[in-house]
Amino acid sequence: MSSEHNFVLHNWCVPAEWNAPTVVGGRGARLLLEDGRELLDMSSLVECSNLGHQHPRLVAAIRAQAEQLSFVTSAWGAAPRKALAERLLELSGFEGGLVFFTLGGADANENAVRIARQASGKPRGLVVTRDRSYHGASYMDMALSGDSRTAHQVDSEAWGVRRVPPPYSYRCPFASRSPHDCGQRAAAAVAACIDAEGANRVAAVLMESNAGSNGIVAPDSYWPSLRDATRERDVLFIADEIMSAFGRCGEWFAWQRHGEQGRPDIMTLAKGLTGAVAPLGAVVMSAAIARRIERQMFYGGLTYGGHPLSCAAGLAALDAYRDENLIERSRRLGAHMFKELQKLQAHHAVIGEVRGGHGLFAVVELVADPATRAPLAPWPQQADQQRALMRAALDEGVSFGSRGNLLIIAPPLVIDETDLAAALALLDRLLGRFFPASRVEQNS
Numbered sequence: 001m002s003s004e005h006n007f008v009l010h011n012w013c014v015p016a017e018w019n020a021p022t023v024v025g026g027r028g029a030r031l032l033l034e035d036g037r038e039l040l041d042m043s044s045l046v047e048c049s050n051l052g053h054q055h056p057r058l059v060a061a062i063r064a065q066a067e068q069l070s071f072v073t074s075a076w077g078a079a080p081r082k083a084l085a086e087r088l089l090e091l092s093g094f095e096g097g098l099v100f101f102t103l104g105g106a107d108a109n110e111n112a113v114r115i116a117r118q119a120s121g122k123p124r125g126l127v128v129t130r131d132r133s134y135h136g137a138s139y140m141d142m143a144l145s146g147d148s149r150t151a152h153q154v155d156s157e158a159w160g161v162r163r164v165p166p167p168y169s170y171r172c173p174f175a176s177r178s179p180h181d182c183g184q185r186a187a188a189a190v191a192a193c194i195d196a197e198g199a200n201r202v203a204a205v206l207m208e209s210n211a212g213s214n215g216i217v218a219p220d221s222y223w224p225s226l227r228d229a230t231r232e233r234d235v236l237f238i239a240d241e242i243m244s245a246f247g248r249c250g251e252w253f254a255w256q257r258h259g260e261q262g263r264p265d266i267m268t269l270a271k272g273l274t275g276a277v278a279p280l281g282a283v284v285m286s287a288a289i290a291r292r293i294e295r296q297m298f299y300g301g302l303t304y305g306g307h308p309l310s311c312a313a314g315l316a317a318l319d320a321y322r323d324e325n326l327i328e329r330s331r332r333l334g335a336h337m338f339k340e341l342q343k344l345q346a347h348h349a350v351i352g353e354v355r356g357g358h359g360l361f362a363v364v365e366l367v368a369d370p371a372t373r374a375p376l377a378p379w380p381q382q383a384d385q386q387r388a389l390m391r392a393a394l395d396e397g398v399s400f401g402s403r404g405n406l407l408i409i410a411p412p413l414v415i416d417e418t419d420l421a422a423a424l425a426l427l428d429r430l431l432g433r434f435f436p437a438s439r440v441e442q443n444s
């Protein structure tokens, strides 16, 4: 049988080397492969299938909407779009605000920047983002992102983007001794960048609440300090919640962990918004932003933005998160998973740090030497043994997320507890097999 790569150019791959599984179905946290095998999905297919695969409620919602009304131009009204916008505003405490719907995450971030520039009266205002961030793969998003895969393709400065170092406390760019201090210094770097450019020239600061693609989980001190710094300078703050919302980080929206102090002016959503069963993104803006733009022309639009089928899926997804207590479940299982991963760290010297602990999202950083923190491979390369580990996991029916020397563990929030335990046991076994020399003997 000829392979799909003869016809399709896939994401993020060398086309001629494409060698990924082909999926024909799914149920819960499991995917059914073309060859009849099942695969336990420990990454929610790039942190988006929060509700698992083929959730019956979502499938039924799409079917019912398709029978009623499949499409109407995004410039006209549609009942599921209105209902979803109202629900999102209420859920996030942005009552009186507005929602602009997109097709996914990249266009949500682009439009968030456009809206922030319009609302701030700085049509070409600067946007401050950080290194080791990911906001999407369109040109504007590549400019916004501090991502090793795309940085060479675009001149960020020319797009009005200024980048600052990340709150990466394991390898703190400010040489801080404590995560708390690293978080504060990283936030101070944002403030310093705004001051250096002049707050009157900066339209917005755009940050991920947790960096899924680059594996950075900010210390608790970061977000509140950052938020205070932007408020004091009257610079709009956009939270990229595309990966981190809808229970992934233990809250509906990850910023909620910091209470009202952490509230952004604008947040962008996608992925878990529909549990990925239909393409949808959203820019949710506060009442204050809505008031600033409501009497101006908005020069932006997407033919399929807020597609009725996707909005129907979004409504069903919100119901499923609520009725199945999935936000709370993610918090509980996430705390357990984090402890189990820390136990693995105690056994396997190849684990330098386990990050996360809030919801079913964890990053495991692999190192050549935990004492010196020497990376297993220079970022963003990946060591052969890590590649072999991932391949062996797939052969054993489990798919973990992985990038560079990171393992990203982010299963669907509906994952069965026994499946979660089995996947972590497999990881333990495979770490021992592929990194035997670095195994720390117990009681030694």
Ligand SMILES: Cc1ncc(COP(=O)(O)O)c(C=O)c1O
Pocket (backbone or CB within 6 Å): 046, 104, 105, 106, 107, 109, 134, 135, 136, 137, 208, 212, 213, 240, 241, 242, 243, 244, 270, 271
């Ligand atoms: C934090 C974040 N922002 C933006 C995006 C881009 O979303 P999309 O792939 O839907 O364009 C992603 C996707 O991985 C993401 O994780």
